Amino acid sequence: MTPRRALVAVVLAGAGAIACRPVASHRTVDLRNLAFQPALVTVALGDTITWVNLDVVPHTASATDSTWDSGAIAGAGVFTRVADRRGSFSYACRYHPDMTGRLVVR
């Protein structure tokens, strides 16, 4: 293979890899009326999830297994994290025990 053909092959292979790689998407969870809405979110590994607090009072999004915690999210505040582990994870607001949610990462 000539150097020129080799270069073309490398470029095409790279383009194919890029085309086949799933694009990370973004999901939003509203914190509204003392609830996570939706309460169940399913995302792909690498996706981004943003929690948006639409209540006046602060909330948290805190993993039940303590692996991650938003800290206080003030009214109109947001918290964003990337889904970096596959599995099904429960989480809750540390301030309001009624507020529970589940994040499924595939």
Added chain:
Amino acid sequence: MRTRFPVAAMLGLLTAAPLAAQADLQDVEMAHVAVTASAIDIRYAHLALALSEDAAVREFAETMIRDHGAVNGQVAALARRLNVQARDNAFSRKLLADAARVVDELSRLRGAAFDRRYIENELAYHRTVNGVVADAFIPNIENAEVKKAFEGALVVFRGHERHAARLAAASAATGR
């Protein structure tokens, strides 16, 4: 325009003391009642943080301070935007008088006796005030923004009521 509803009946809910008169409350007076009720609950919560060593009780008290402070901040911001001022009234003064008695009682208690009485009072207080807000205030509020703020606050305060009920049930189950 004034809104009429039986304040006497609401006060009766709080103290069981029959009052003869009926009163008129405007939106700004209902806002004053809401701010006063929140300020009272913040006062109770500070007392809990000073006297309780129970982690669940302390977390509840911290939530009361955080949430009622946020709601009162919202009311203040709304009042500034509408260029109005919450107005003192007989209902607010009655709430304060009752609260002084509760604070006096709570401050004499220690340990599990304090925790139990604090949570009992929180449950009863939220149940009563939530009932007043839902049944007497919200249906009679004239300003749409004020009504929306009350509706949002009620959702939060009903959450507090459920939280207090959960703690009261746990206390009853453990006998503490």
